[in-house]
Amino acid sequence: MSKEIFSPATLPPPTGYSHIAKVNKGTLVYVAGQVSADASGKMVGEGNFEAQVEQVFKNLTLALEAAGATMADIVKLNTYLVAEVSQDDLPKMRAIRDRYLNKEKPPASTLVVVSRLARPGWLIEIEVVAAID
Template structure:
């Protein structure tokens, strides 16, 4: 039996990821690595979707990530790493609203390795969240 193309590892010697929101390690054993630039809540025309609405922006960002990974020949399950950038203006009480949206797009049994940071602002006024990704697509 061959090794899986991707392994998601959470060593017991590291703090347990909260409610399986992320994996500590995403190991790629084979495949094509794809780097996806930070995706924001704008549509193809550049219009901000959900201005002032955190949940609507998260939905658009994940929809854009899906478009990007599929354009590279993959699927959302191929994502092995996510980097979240949250604008400081977002109320921390709203952040948990992101999880159900994320869970509709990602493999919650094998979540990608992730980093989540708060930044003073994003490049364009009105953007509340930006997410970049790394995918490992099976050859």
């Protein structure tokens, strides 16, 4: 597999993400948006943003493993936060994210604030694309 993750000097300096993920060969794995639910579907961390973020990254790890990939294979990450999540909570999310992702070459990423997610109480949803051999 051949993939490049980089940020050209001609774009604004990124903070915790890369501008470009280029996959030349390999298999792409698309993981649907993961939320803070356990294997039984029960919400984890109701009202607790950090607990929800942790569960989302656990679910992403499990989904990627089921497809033969790892968190290191992620080339694109889309994060959706509900509007009630405070800007002050973003460093908490980044600290958890940094435990799971490659901080030296983080994936291309997008963060979007939405009015709500599919179920009341969910505060965050993350979908990813991974590239594997």
